[in-house]
Amino acid sequence: MGYVQKFAIGKDNLVQRANEWHGKLKVEPLVEIPKQLAQLQRPWFEGRGIDKEIERQIRFGSRIFCWNGRWYLQKWRSGADGTIEAIPIDEKTAQLFNAASRGEYFPDVDDRAAAESACERLRSFLSERGVELKTSYHGIPHEELFELSLSILRVLPEEHFGHEHFKVLELGGWGSGGYKGAQCSAYRDPVVHLFTFAIIGPKRNYMALLLHEIGHSFINLIDGTDRERLGALRREIPKIGVDYLHGEEDRIIRQRDSFEEFVAENYMHYVTQGKRLLDFISSLEPQQHDMWVELLSIYRKYFNGRTYL
Incomplete structure (x- = not known):
C-alpha cells in the first residue's frame, strides 16, 4: 500500500524523506512556497478575539x-x-x-512611479510567457499587488502560461453581465480576471483567488483519462479547505458541488498548502489516504514533478 510518511523538515525547509504511491517519491524539483503565500496554511482570524x-x-x-x-x-x-x-x-x-x-488589505498607492514600475515588471514577466496583462482599475493598484503576483506566478510551471486557455490576466474592473454568479473573480476562457474587489481588498483573498482562477484554466490541460479519474476521486475523498472569503467549510462545499471548483481549488492547494496538506493526508484512513496520494500524483504530473513546501 502506498503511503506518505511524516516529513522531516530541515532548517532549510527541504524534504529529507518521503514515500509515495507504489514506491519512492521523487521530490525534485522542490519549490519553496513564498512566505506570504504560506500564510494560507493557517486559519485567518483564529485566536485574535475579533468581533x-x-x-x-x-x-x-x-x-x-x-x-x-x-x-x-x-x-x-x-x-x-x-x-x-x-x-x-x-x-x-x-x-x-x-x-x-491593519495589514490585511493592499495599501493605497502613495508612490505612483513605484506602482507603475512594479506593474511593468509583472507585464514583462507575463508577456515573455504569452500572457497579456490588462489593468482595468480606475487608477493603479499599489506596487505590493504586482510584487505579490510575481512572487506567486514565478513558482508555477511555464507550461501553465500562454496556452490557448490562458492568454490574459485582467486585474480590476467588474464582471457585471459577463460572469454568471461571480462576485470576486472569474475565469472566462482564456481570461483570468480578478475584480476590483480582489485587488484592493484583503491580500489573503487575492492570493487564493489568483491561483484558484488559474486553476480553472489548468483544467483544460488535463487529459481525458486523468480528468475522469479526478471526477471519481472528487466523489470519494474527504476535502480540505483554505480559510478565505466565507471560510474553510464554504470552500469544501463548493468542491463537493462542482468538478471545476474541485480541480481549481486543489490547484491552489497543491501550490500553497505544503506540509499542512501532507499532514492532512497522513491522518486519513488507508483507503482515503491512498486516493489522496493518487490525486497528488495527477497534479504532480502536470507540475512537471515539482513539489511545494
Whole structure:
C-alpha cells in the first residue's frame, strides 16, 4: 500500500524523506512556497478575539471612512458590479475595525512611479510567457499587488502560461453581465480576471483567488483519462479547505458541488498548502489516504514533478 510518511523538515525547509504511491517519491524539483503565500496554511482570524461581524466585513473587503465627523462602513453590495453602500457606525466600532484590519488589505498607492514600475515588471514577466496583462482599475493598484503576483506566478510551471486557455490576466474592473454568479473573480476562457474587489481588498483573498482562477484554466490541460479519474476521486475523498472569503467549510462545499471548483481549488492547494496538506493526508484512513496520494500524483504530473513546501 502506498503511503506518505511524516516529513522531516530541515532548517532549510527541504524534504529529507518521503514515500509515495507504489514506491519512492521523487521530490525534485522542490519549490519553496513564498512566505506570504504560506500564510494560507493557517486559519485567518483564529485566536485574535475579533468581533464576528467585524471579521465578516474584513473578509469581504469592507472599509471605513470618516466624513464630516461621522464614521461610515463602506461595504460592497456585490463584487460583480462594483456597487457599494455606506453605513453609519460609531467611533468605537471604527477603532476596532481599524485595529483588526491593519495589514490585511493592499495599501493605497502613495508612490505612483513605484506602482507603475512594479506593474511593468509583472507585464514583462507575463508577456515573455504569452500572457497579456490588462489593468482595468480606475487608477493603479499599489506596487505590493504586482510584487505579490510575481512572487506567486514565478513558482508555477511555464507550461501553465500562454496556452490557448490562458492568454490574459485582467486585474480590476467588474464582471457585471459577463460572469454568471461571480462576485470576486472569474475565469472566462482564456481570461483570468480578478475584480476590483480582489485587488484592493484583503491580500489573503487575492492570493487564493489568483491561483484558484488559474486553476480553472489548468483544467483544460488535463487529459481525458486523468480528468475522469479526478471526477471519481472528487466523489470519494474527504476535502480540505483554505480559510478565505466565507471560510474553510464554504470552500469544501463548493468542491463537493462542482468538478471545476474541485480541480481549481486543489490547484491552489497543491501550490500553497505544503506540509499542512501532507499532514492532512497522513491522518486519513488507508483507503482515503491512498486516493489522496493518487490525486497528488495527477497534479504532480502536470507540475512537471515539482513539489511545494
